[in-house]
Amino acid sequence: MTDLDELENKSIYLIREAYARHRNMAMLWSIGKDSTALLWLVRKAFFGPPPFPVVHIDTGRKFREIYEFRDRFAAEWNLNLLIARSGRALESAPSFADKLACCTELKTNALKRLIAERRFEALLLAIRRDEHGIRAKERFFSPRDSSFCWNYLDQPAELWDQFGAAADPDTHLRIHPMLDWRELDIWRYIRREGIPVTSLYFARGGKRFRSIGCECCCQPVESDAATLDDIIEELRATRIAERAGRAQDKEQAFMMQKLRSLGYM
Amino acid sequence: MDLPWLRIVVxxxxxxxxxxxxxxxxxxSGALPEGRLDEIVRADAAANAVPEWALLLDHFHEEREQERTIDSTQAFFATGRRVYRIIDAPGHREFLKNMVTGAAQADAAVLVIDVEAGVMEQTRRHAALLALLGQTRVIAAVNKMDRVGGRREDFDRAAADAAALLARMNLRAHAVIPISAQQGWNLAVRSEALAWYDGPTLFEALDSLPSPEPQSHRPLRFPVQDVYTREGRPLAVGRVESGRVFEGQAAVLLPDGVRVRIQSVARFLENRTSAEAGECVGLAIEGAHDIRRGAVLCDPAVPAKVARRFEANVFWLSDAPWEQGNPLVLRCATQQAPAKIERVIRRVNSASLEPIATNATRLEHAEVARVAIELDAPIAADGFGDCPALGRFVLVKNQTVVAGGTIAAIPH
Structure with a gap:
């Protein structure tokens, strides 16, 4: 087995483990590269369409390409697509100058409402340890309480693919099947498997997006990487952090910790 | 081009x-993103700018404030030979379950020992847990050699202590290396200050560790994880934990002992007739009426044992102690059964490695014990040394993992 086979099999095992224990679950699909790779693994795990809803948290501030990609592959892959929006109209939503408030309202609160409505026991998310130092400390099965708090000071033990489940019925589990993948592995896997990704990742006019969030809060990076091979070559050489173009990580000290302890992904 | 992985716990x-x-x-190893080094430079007592390396891993506010690692963190770096996924396991007693979480995922361990302080409480506890987790690839790094001016006598003393500790745990150090993490001595490159040392650097020692042994040559073990319906027929999904599966293969389903045949091997978008250890597949199985999660498909020539009682080595992770009679649930691979600790044969303080009591009625946080376990229903089990996947288990209480263990002996 190659290293990619090893990563793939581990993720499929975790996805099936999640479903074996939580039939009422869902996965989050941001339409970015990581969650699209996760969706690919989910389709592999279940031999076709996922047996649970695929949730897109729509802030209304995403790129046009993201919506086009979503609608095309939701149809092609026969997904049970759920679109979660913040209850507040965009005009009354927090100004995106205040990133903590904006992410919390448009993403975290939209997700909270959906979970309250559907009573999901578990959510699959495509976060990776190498993305951010805070995510490096995550568990594969990570409990949240009803107010979505992540008690990072007292995380459950995980050994030998045995996972504790939350005992409280008001809680849900965040399940992270791709925690071990690096950014480079994602792209190598996308190339190997021929997984479609949005065109925003490929360079146009000397710039490309390396990490995609809302249109207002992410900046393209300087790049001439116009193909998958170029991206992989670029990542092998780069010393620039993946989320360098993501504004919400760096507005204030420990921003990611604050966001995540409030229930952010 | 694409290097193999090795997971290392520190x-x-x-x-x-x-x-x-x-x-x-x-x-x-050149793995730091641009700008990160500047963020961790601090002024020392003499107002010299020195990098505070540990800050690279501490991302929680509390970790920075208290200057200690709370949770196991993973980071990645590559040498010419391998990609290392490196797990930083906290050294505090109260974060033991984080240490175990990190160590259980690793293929090898680096045990760090302060040259001046020598072997301490958590050094012993961590060594004991490595042994219990079956972690036999250990490198001992005797750190802070800069504090003793690189003196060989100081290293020799700490190294002898470390070797004695590991020997007591039936472990052997792959290498014992004098280092200074702060100065970078004997990590990627050698140092003049340790010119007397002619053994490997840490990078060389890591690169010379053998890769994990493949499980494909061992007898078949396929714990059923779930059963899906595909094209109107049941498909048992799971991971080949050891051995191989192939079309037409005869097997036995435990614990029931039903003889079956593998009809087909399925992977989405692939044409398969077989699969090897580590692969997740679906199997159509002929001859079984009712397959469910927890059944284990085994090689009929070398099946797992069907057991309701066995002796095990356990480590108690929960803050709440176990007391005689407490009901527990045992999980082993995908199997699950109500369980109780029938008897504590020997109870050991993992920090001193001294026995506490025999026939105890209580186990406390961080204690290690040899116990007799009794289950309500039989499971398919192996000795830990024969087949790790069916020889290790966790004990669960209120849906929380409270202990881990390995099977030492299964009576006939």
């Missing part, structure tokens, strides 16, 4: 320099 007593070591490894 363990040892608090303040012996685990996070500093990893921070420095990331730097010396």
């Amino acid at each position: 363990v040892g007593h608090v303040d012996h320099g685990k996070s500093t070591l990893i921070g420095r490894l990331l730097h010396d």
Whole structure:
């Protein structure tokens, strides 16, 4: 087995483990590269369409390409697509100058409402340890309480693919099947498997997006990487952090910790 | 081009320099993103700018404030030979379950020992847990050699202590290396200050560790994880834990002992007739009426044992102690059964490695014990040394993992 086979099999095992224990679950699909790779693994795990809803948290501030990609592959892959929006109209939503408030309202609160409505026991998310130092400390099965708090000071033990489940019925589990993948592995896997990704990742006019969030809060990076091979070559050489173009990580000290302890992904 | 992986856990007593070591490894291997080095430079007592390497791993506010690692963190670096996924396991007693979480995922361990302080409480506890987890690939790194001016006598003393500790745990160090994580001595490169040392650097020692042994040549073990319906027929999904599966293969389903045949092997978008250890597949199985999660498909020539009672080595992770009679649930691979600890044969303080009591009626946080376990229903089990996947288990209480263990002996 190659290293990619090893990563793939581990993720499929975790996805099936999640479903074996939580039939009422869902996965989050941001339409970015990581969650699209996760969706690919989910389709592999279940031999076709996922047996649970695929949730897109729509802030209304995403790129046009993201919506086009979503609608095309939701149809092609026969997904049970759920679109979660913040209850507040965009005009009354927090100004995106205040990133903590904006992410919390448009993403975290939209997700909270959906979970309250559907009573999901578990959510699959495509976060990776190498993305951010805070995510490096995550568990594969990570409990949240009803107010979505992540008690990072007292995380459950995980050994030998045995996972504790939350005992409280008001809680849900965040399940992270791709925690071990690096950014480079994602792209190598996308190339190997021929997984479609949005065109925003490929360079146009000397710039490309390396990490995609809302249109207002992410900046393209300087790049001439116009193909998958170029991206992989670029990542092998780069010393620039993946989320360098993501504004919400760096507005204030420990921003990611604050966001995540409030229930952010 | 695409290098193989090795997962390394860094363990040892608090303040012996685990996070500093990893921070420095990331730097010396060129794995740090641009700008990160500037963020961690601090002024020392003499107002010289020095990098505080441990800050690279501490991302929680509390970790920075208290200057100690709370949770196991993973970081990545590559040498010419391998990609290392490196796990920083906290050294505090209260974060033991984080240490175990990190160590259980690793293929090898680096045990860090402060040259001046020598073997301490958590050094012993971590060594005991490595042994219990079956972690036999251990490198001992004697750290802070800069504090003793690189003196060989100081290294020899700490190295002898470390070797004695590991021998007591039936472990052997792959290498014992004098290092300074702060100065970068003997990590990627050698140092003049340790010119007397002619053994491997840490990078060389890591690169010379053998890769994990493949499980494909062992007898078949396929614990059923779930059963899906595909094209109107049941498909048992799971991971081949050891051995191989192939079309037409005869097997036995445990614990029931039903003889079956593998009709087909399925992977989405692939044409398969077989699969090897580590692969997740679906199997159409002929001859079984009712397959469910927890059944284990085995090689009929060398099946697992069907057991309701066995002796095991356990480590108690929960803050709440176990007391005689407490009901527990045992999980082994995908199997699950109500369980109780029938008897504590021997109870050991993992920090001193001294026995506490025999026939105890209580197990406390961080204690290690030899116990007799009794289950309500039989499971398919192997000795830990024969087949790790069916020889290790966790004990669960209120849906929370409270202990881990390995099967030492299964009576006939």
